[in-house]
Amino acid sequence: MAETFNISIVGAGRVGWHLAQALSAVGHTIQEIWSRRQSQAHLLAAKLPNARVVHSLDFSESPSQVFLLTVTDAALADIGHRLRLPKDAVVAHSSGSQALNMLNTIAAGGTGVFYPLQTFSKEKEVNMAEVPFFIEGSNPATTLILEALALSLSNKVHRASGEQRRQLHLAAVFASNFSNHMLRIAHDLLQESRLPTDLLHPLIEETLQKAIKIGPAPAQTGPAVRGDIPILEQHQKQLLAHPEWMQLYKLISDDILEKSKINKQ
Amino acid sequence: MAETFNISIVGAGRVGWHLAQALSAVGHTIQEIWSRRQSQAHLLAAKLPNARVVHSLDFSESPSQVFLLTVTDAALADIGHRLRLPKDAVVAHSSGSQALNMLNTIAAGGTGVFYPLQTFSKEKEVNMAEVPFFIEGSNPATTLILEALALSLSNKVHRASGEQRRQLHLAAVFASNFSNHMLRIAHDLLQESRLPTDLLHPLIEETLQKAIKIGPAPAQTGPAVRGDIPILEQHQKQLLAHPEWMQLYKLISDDILEKSKINKQ
Numbered sequence: 081m082a083e084t085f086n087i088s089i090v091g092a093g094r095v096g097w098h099l100a101q102a103l104s105a106v107g108h109t110i111q112e113i114w115s116r117r118q119s120q121a122h123l124l125a126a127k128l129p130n131a132r133v134v135h136s137l138d139f140s141e142s143p144s145q146v147f148l149l150t151v152t153d154a155a156l157a158d159i160g161h162r163l164r165l166p167k168d169a170v171v172a173h174s175s176g177s178q179a180l181n182m183l184n185t186i187a188a189g190g191t192g193v194f195y196p197l198q199t200f201s202k203e204k205e206v207n208m209a210e211v212p213f214f215i216e217g218s219n220p221a222t223t224l225i226l227e228a229l230a231l232s233l234s235n236k237v238h239r240a241s242g243e244q245r246r247q248l249h250l251a252a253v254f255a256s257n258f259s260n261h262m263l264r265i266a267h268d269l270l271q272e273s274r275l276p277t278d279l280l281h282p283l284i285e286e287t288l289q290k291a292i293k294i295g296p297a298p299a300q301t302g303p304a305v306r307g308d309i310p311i312l313e314q315h316q317k318q319l320l321a322h323p324e325w326m327q328l329y330k331l332i333s334d335d336i337l338e339k340s341k342i343n344k345q
Numbered sequence: 346m347a348e349t350f351n352i353s354i355v356g357a358g359r360v361g362w363h364l365a366q367a368l369s370a371v372g373h374t375i376q377e378i379w380s381r382r383q384s385q386a387h388l389l390a391a392k393l394p395n396a397r398v399v400h401s402l403d404f405s406e407s408p409s410q411v412f413l414l415t416v417t418d419a420a421l422a423d424i425g426h427r428l429r430l431p432k433d434a435v436v437a438h439s440s441g442s443q444a445l446n447m448l449n450t451i452a453a454g455g456t457g458v459f460y461p462l463q464t465f466s467k468e469k470e471v472n473m474a475e476v477p478f479f480i481e482g483s484n485p486a487t488t489l490i491l492e493a494l495a496l497s498l499s500n501k502v503h504r505a506s507g508e509q510r511r512q513l514h515l516a517a518v519f520a521s522n523f524s525n526h527m528l529r530i531a532h533d534l535l536q537e538s539r540l541p542t543d544l545l546h547p548l549i550e551e552t553l554q555k556a557i558k559i560g561p562a563p564a565q566t567g568p569a570v571r572g573d574i575p576i577l578e579q580h581q582k583q584l585l586a587h588p589e590w591m592q593l594y595k596l597i598s599d600d601i602l603e604k605s606k607i608n609k610q
Contacts, residue, residue, distance in 0.1 A: 094566065152571060153568070153573055153575070153576055154573050177568075177579060177580075197544060197545070197547075197548055198547060198548055198551060199548060199551055199552055199555065199564075199566045199567075200566065201555060201559065201563070201564055201566065203558075203559045203563065204554075204558055204559060206551060210547040212544050212547065236544075236547075238544075243538075244538065244540060246579070246583060247535070247540065247583070248535070248540065248544065249580075250534060250580050250583050250584070251530075251531040251532075251534040251535050251540075251545060252531070252545065252567075253567055253568065253594075254527045254528070254530045254531040254534070254594075255527060255528055255531035255532075255545045255548055255549055255552070256548050256549070256551075256552040256566070256567065257566060257567035257568075257569060257570070257601065258527040258593075258594075258597050259524040259525075259527040259528055259549070259552060260524075260552055260555075260556055260561050260565055261561070261565065261597055261601050262520060262524040262527060263519070263520055263524060263556045263561040264556075264561035264562050264565070264604070265516075265519045265523075266516040266517070266519040266520035267516075267520075267560070267561050267562070269512060269515060269516040269519065270512070270513070270516050273508075273509065273512040275509060275512065275513065275516075279477050279501075279503075279513065280462070280516060280517065281557055282462075282463060282472075282475040282476055282477065282501075283463055283464060283517055283520055283521050284520050284521070284524070284553055284556070284557065285557075286463060286464055286471060286521075287464055287520070287521040287524060287525050288528075288549055288550065288552075288553045290464065290466060290469050290525075291525050291528045291529075291549070292549060292550070293468075293469055294466065294468045294469060295532070296525050296526070296528040296529035296532050297529050297532070298468065299464075299466055299525055300522065300525055300526065301464045301465065301466065301521070301522060302464075302517075302518055302522035303418070303442075303518065303522075304522060306417060306419070308417065308419050310418070310419070311418055314442060314511070315442075315514075315515050315518060318511060318512070318515050319515070324596070324600050324603075325600075327596060328523075328596055328597065328600065329518075329523075331592060331593055331596065332523050332526055332593065334589075335526065335589050335590075335593065336526050338589070339529070
């Protein structure tokens with residue numbers, strides 16, 4: 081690889097957890113870990129060769145050139161405000177929805193965004209080489225440093241404006257969080273009926289493979305896209321004990337039916 | 346394989362299309378294909394060694410022992426009523442939501458249900474060996490015949506009552522049709538912003554793998570499960586041009602937040 085960096089990670093949640101280990105694995109040095117939950121910082125530092133846990137956000141004596149803020153969006157403004165950085169350091173956040181300029185005043189070297197479009201959980205490894213990264217920088221040098229960092233992990237590295245990133249994040253919520261919630265409702269319905277939830281696994285795998293292969297609009301099947309009103313009504317009756325799911329069932333089915341009409345026009 | 350059957354397929358839609366070819370591939374003989382859309386029947390018959398297209402629902406002279414009704418739920422009652430079958434034939438429908446007894450009067454040999462829990466589209470092959478089949482029969486001999494037929498395709502063969510099947514079908518709508526619709530909304534949002542939709546593929550694949558590996562409830566990530574109200578509000582503003590998606594966004598996020606509270610109690 082071309083260049084390696086000294087990096088500090090601020091936030092040992094899901095994103096920091098995976099990024100720190102992936103960056104270390106490709107040759108960068110994670111110097112410091114800060115987390116609001118110190119136990120998480122220690123667990124992460126134990127997985128990295130040189131990292132130490134720090135308790136203060138005053139990094140003015142830090143050896144790091146790059147600071148990655150992987151805290152939640154809700155904590156970002158406060159932590160950004162408390163952060164003290166060495167001269168010429170670059171600082172970037174990893175949020176899909178936060179603007180670049182929210183970090184404006186805190187780093188002389190430059191501020192940026194380092195957004196991986198992926199869902200991370202500590203219980204599951206992620207193949208970082210497949211993860212698309214979206215980069216933005218307050219000046220060309222910062223953009224190049226963050227781009228080099230992303231390219232050391234993945235070959236799917238893109239520059240994106242704040243507006244594009246916000247749209248990607250919104251789309252990701254539907255594609256990941258909301259599709260996962262549909263799986264969760266299915267799972268809960270089977271558990272209530274004492275049916276094994278793994279019966280759904282081949283269906284779930286085929287659904288996602290098909291959506292990727294032929295696109296989700298032509299891949300759609302089921303009672304809503306067929307306009308099978310008696311089944312739609314029967315299913316809503318089956319959901320009488322779950323009024324929130326009944327309402328979701330109706331709204332999503334209406335939208336499937338509506339969009340399929342548009343397709344057929 | 347143990348026993349092969351002469352089979353007629355009534356309905357050349359997505360389910361009939363895949364079942365007929367899979368049954369033929371494992372050694373059964375598809376004798377006849379009937380479809381409301383004759384062009385579909387001809388396309389399917391062309392893929393099968395001995396099948397002929399028939400134009401009448403009078404099968405009283407048919408050589409088949411098993412008749413699979415793979416028409417839509419909406420058409421099933423009418424077609425069941427018009428069907429004439431040979432003495433001792435077994436007839437089964439493939440619907441998740443229709444009762445066994447809707448075919449009660451039409452076959453002396455027995456009536457049944459032969460329900461594959463999968464999403465089928467003509468544009469995509471399906472690995473039938475992985476598909477769970479749910480069997481019900483009006484008498485033991487019918488159940489055994491349909492079970493043998495399912496076992497010749499898949500080793501995931503279960504007996505299920507009509508009530509269990511209805512619950513499986515409802516869960517399948519959430520796990521497949523509704524999760525697919527979430528992917529479709531994500532897809533449409535990126536297209537509107539002129540962003541390439543394949544950027545989402547690694548996220549979609551990881552979401553599915555994680556839901557299967559650790560379960561969808563612990564796998565959940567994103568602003569709703571974090572209770573990140575400012576992002577939830579920002580996303581709803583981004584959906585101003587799509588009031589139906591804004592409403593879905595709000596309802597699904599509320600449900601994710603609510604269920605995660607229950608988990609943490």
